[in-house]
Amino acid sequence: MLSHLQDPIVAIATAAGRGAVGMVRVSGPDLKPLAQRLIGRVPTARHAHYGPFLDAAGQPLDQGLALYFPAPHSYTGEDVLELQAHGGPVLMQLLLARCLEVAAEPLDADRPGGPPCCPGLRLARPGEFTERAFLNDKLDLAQAEAVADLIDASTEAAARSAARxxxxxxxxxxxxxxxxxxxxxxxxxxxxxxxxxxxxxxxxxxxxxxxxxxxxxxxxxxxxxxxxxxLREGLTVVIAGQPNAGKSSLLNALAGAELAIVTAIPGTTRDKVSQTIQIQGVPVHVVDTAGLRADHEASDEVERIGIGRSWQAIADADAVLFLHDLTRLGEPDHVAADAAIGQRLPAGARRVHVYNKADAVDAAVLAARPQEAEPSVVLSARTQAGLDELRRTLLEIAGWHAVPDGVFIAxxxxxxxxxxxxxxxxxxxxxxxxxxxxxxxxxxxxxxxxxxxxxxxxxxxxxxxxxxxxxxxxxxx
Structure with missing residues (x-):
């Protein structure tokens, strides 16, 4: 084992900011002397001790709970001491500083030059408590990563899978x-x-x-x-198409909120607008982009930059929703522009052809739409008809399906x-x-x-x- 992993470590183990409860955690060999100096008594293993946390003058910094877990029966496999106090950021820093101060004090108060109470105690690096749990065979590496995934889970399904x-x-x-x-x-x-x-x-x-x-x-x-x-990474989906095809309306419909400005003015969306939604617990990162057209057709430099960013987002996407305006299917210029966009889309991109504004056309127009070899969906972003089919299609192209024994995070x-x-x-x-x-x-x-x-x-x-x-x-x- 590397020498720096043998040092005792300490850190604030709760999130930054104010809270009802905060915790300082210490891990290392033989922490009883440190605990006795901090709480004024020898701790009993796996018992909660309520009382004061003492400063250098023996005065209480706060009243709280101290828990002591002797090795190897602890999270890290080493001795672990947890100090649970009120969750003020200043108080947490005072407790942290007190732990470091006590560690440097002589183990025997009558021998000023003697060995320190907890030699080598230092601030923990990110993830070092879990790293020690892995190195001490308390967790394997996949389980250790699941700890971080459980903390970072963005959906209920992801949290349950991380727990598995x-x-x-x-x-x-x-x-x-x-x-x-x-x-x-x-x-x-x-x-x-x-x-x-x-x-x-x-x-x-x-x-x-x-x-x-x-x-x-x-x-x-x-x-x-x-x-x-x-479940962990989600699916990044870009909505692409000509100006006024209804891209921002579709984003708003999928998100269930007015995230993007919708007007009849072409080029209203100048930059990417993103929102993460859930479909059966799977995070889907939806990106609305500026309407695509030739650079010489863009109204100004800002729109040209937005179009450039749209193509970059398309290149980075897991899937592309290629939006077509059903009300303009008979217009030669619109059909030609759609064809030009389709030719420029990345060859390997998974795409779904989305025919929007179904509420504004009759059955004859719907029947006359192109029959694509790739997945296609007819919908109305305004009335939200067809949205469920689009959601199902997105999960299908992502390869999502139920697993009999339940999904684990990966x-x-x-x-x-x-x-x-x-x-x-x-x-x-x-x-x-x-x-x-x-x-x-x-x-x-x-x-x-x-x-x-x-x-x-x-x-x-x-x-x-x-x-x-x-x-x-x-x-x-």
Whole structure:
């Protein structure tokens, strides 16, 4: 373990600002002397002690609760002391400073030059408490990330899914796959070590069957992880189209609020307007953009800049709602401009053709609209008819569906690791199908798949990745 992770640490563990209750948390070896100096008594493990928190003169800074959790039965696996006081920011800073002050005081008051009460106590880095929980085997890496995801959850579904991940809903199937690959690797490498036995490994050990079963389980897990990533990251959707097609009206209808200004004047929207909505618990980040037209048709420089930003938003989107104005379908200039926009949309973009203003046209116009190979929806942003179909379509193109056992939260790095593991497992299956076995190559593919799975739970995670993950946590967690 790195030396800086052996230092005792302290931080304010509650959110910044005023609150009814605030907490200062300390973690490290042997915190009883520190606790005794702060609360005037030796704390009993896992009991709440109500009383004063004392300053250097023995006067109370505040009255509150102190809880002491001795190692290894604590969140971090070390001794943990929690001081719960009134949640004023000044008081929290006073308690934090008092902890650091007491730590530097002599352990024995009669020996001024003796060892300090809590040597090396320092302010915690972001995520350091959870990092220590991971390093002390209280949580694996996927569970540690779920702690941050639970705090950051933007929807009820995301919060419940993060709680499932914290409980091991992702870690358990990954570990089971991990263990299955270990067994298979042992058999393959044992065969490599003892070729003189002339054992038909692939048949007698059912290597192909084992590989097939592992591949099926991995595919199921990857699909479930994709659903979890959608809950965490959401879907970014850009509304694009010509001026006055009803883009801002559609944003307002989806959001259920007047977020964007709507007028009959072309070019009213000059810049991006964004709002996050929920569809069956999935966060959908909807972006309204400036109306698209050729630069020479823009009324001024501001509108040209807005159009440029619209194209950038389209390039970054997960999906594009290409809005068409049903009231102008018969106008050659409008049809040509729509075609030009369609040609410029990114080739790989998932798009939905949205025919707006259905309330303003008759059935003949609706029947005459173009029949797209891509998904299309007819609606009225003004009356909101057709909005439910649009919501369902967005979930379909995102690949969202219900998971029988419930969704767990997942991150993009989990998906990448699972895809890498799947690729190497497929290579292993191809090698296992060869007549000569190619056992040395098969063993290598199994090892690479095994390592990719290990990166999810932290068995084979580089230190620089750990630093990046935990640096994104809040201080005190």
């Amino acid at each position: 991940s914290l409980g091991g809903a992702l870690s358990r199937p990954v570990t089971a796959l991990h263990d299955g690959l270990v067994e298979l690797r042992m058999l393959v490498e044992a065969t490599l070590d003892f070729p003189e036995e002339e054992i038909d490994f692939l048949q007698q050990a059912d290597a192909r069957g084992r590989l097939d079963r592992l591949a099926d389980r991995l595919a199921t897990l990857l699909d479930a992880a994709h659903q979890g990533a959608l 991150r993009e790095r989990h998906l990448q690791a699972l895809r890498v593991a799947q690729q190497h497992l497929q290579q292993a299956r191809a090698l296992a199908a060869l007549d000569d076995g190619a056992l040395d190559l098969l063993a290598e593919e199994l090892r690479l798949s095994h390592d990719a799975l290990g990166a999810i739970t932290g068995h084979y995670t580089p230190d620089d990745l750990l630093g990046d993950i935990f640096s994104r946590f809040c201080i005190g967690k």
